[in-house]
Amino acid sequence: MRILTIPIKKTIFQLNIFGTNRNLQMNTFDQTLDAVMSLSQNERESLVEILQQRRIEEWRNETAAMVKESAIMYKTGQILPQTADEVIETLHSSLRLSDE
Numbered sequence: 001m002r003i004l005t006i007p008i009k010k011t012i013f014q015l016n017i018f019g020t021n022r023n024l025q026m027n028t029f030d031q032t033l034d035a036v037m038s039l040s041q042n043e044r045e046s047l048v049e050i051l052q053q054r055r056i057e058e059w060r061n062e063t064a065a066m067v068k069e070s071a072i073m074y075k076t077g078q079i080l081p082q083t084a085d086e087v088i089e090t091l092h093s094s095l096r097l098s099d100e
Contacts, residue, residue, distance in 0.1 A: 036044060073079045082090070 036047060039047065070079065074081075
């Protein structure tokens with residue numbers, strides 16, 4: 001049984017490999033990286049795959065939430081349909097304003 005829990009924004013690193021429970025308090029990101037580097041190459045590769053899959057899932061959820069919010073805004077008239085040229089001109093205008 002292998003459990004790897006590495007909350008990057010938190011200070012807890014939990015490592016359960018080969019059935020041994022160890023909870024380690026980590027104070028820094030570097031310490032977390034050091035702990036990861038103590039894993040075997042195969043375990044690190046598995047960790048990378050897990051993190052990539054979780055990031056993909058997170059991106060999908062964020063995108064779905066933005067699409068849902070945009071659909072609501074469109075239905076309530078908060079945003080209006082625009083051509084690509086209109087969107088580009090709006091972006092250019094906002095960039096010109098931010099330069100001033």
